[in-house]
Amino acid sequence: GQNIDQPTEMTATEGAIVQINCTYQTSGFNGLFWYQQHAGEAPTFLSYNVLDGLEEKGRFSSFLSRSKGYSYLLLKELQMKDSASYLCAVRDRYNMLTFGGGTRLMVKP
Amino acid sequence: DVKVTQSSRYLVKRTGEKVFLECVQDMDHENMFWYRQDPGLGLRLIYFSYDVKMKEKGDIPEGYSVSREKKERFSLILESASTNQTSMYLCASSFNEGRNEQYFGPGTRLTVT
Numbered sequence: 001g002q003n004i005d006q007p008t009e010m011t012a013t014e015g016a017i018v019q020i021n022c023t024y025q026t027s028g029f030n031g032l033f034w035y036q037q038h039a040g041e042a043p044t045f046l047s048y049n050v051l052d053g054l055e056e057k058g059r060f061s062s063f064l065s066r067s068k069g070y071s072y073l074l075l076k077e078l079q080m081k082d083s084a085s086y087l088c089a090v091r092d093r094y095n096m097l098t099f100g101g102g103t104r105l106m107v108k109p
Numbered sequence: 110d111v112k113v114t115q116s117s118r119y120l121v122k123r124t125g126e127k128v129f130l131e132c133v134q135d136m137d138h139e140n141m142f143w144y145r146q147d148p149g150l151g152l153r154l155i156y157f158s159y160d161v162k163m164k165e166k167g168d169i170p171e172g173y174s175v176s177r178e179k180k181e182r183f184s185l186i187l188e189s190a191s192t193n194q195t196s197m198y199l200c201a202s203s204f205n206e207g208r209n210e211q212y213f214g215p216g217t218r219l220t221v222t
Contacts, residue, residue: 089152
């Protein structure tokens with residue numbers, strides 16, 4: 001089985017940097033995904049990590065440490081439109097995803 | 110662009126009714142999934158399918174069944190709807206190989222009264 005923890009809510013200021021953490025315990029790690037979900041909309045894919053290290057994609061970066069069971073999503077130069085829920089999901093060796101409860105990020109002016 | 114569509118955005122049904130939720134994807138994905146999303150519980154997998162006519166139970170299959178007669182279409186069936194099945198239902202699809210990230214439909218908010 002898998003257990004995934006991420007903070008329930010975070011607040012940050014427009015233009016700032018925010019880091020959303022995700023810790024996991026898994027039997028058979030095969031990759032970690034981050035999704036963004038605006039209220040009332042479908043989750044959309046943001047990033048994928050399967051090896052240790054940092055993956056950068058524009059204003060968004062995601063980091064993975066497999067030995068620590070830890071990932072974070074880093075959002076730079078925050079914009080109001082970044083207000084959304086951010087979902088951490090771990091894939092197991094059977095290619096099944098287990099999702100964390102999501103972190104609701106509120107960006108304030 | 111990958112497109113996953115769901116038959117309804119909002120649905121209201123009565124307890125005991127049989128409910129069909131339809132999902133269609135246009136990217137020739139092998140895998141299709143049904144999740145429900147509830148506050149504080151995240152997305153939980155109900156059923157998935159990795160090929161036509163194949164289905165596997167997820168974490169919470171009780172009270173649900175599925176059908177996949179064509180590759181592009183995956184249906185979720187609530188045999189006898191109950192109030193505890195009031196939820197947001199999300200369909201997703203993915204390839205079998207590579208990064209195979211899942212692409213989600215817009216969701217169906219089902220209310221059972």
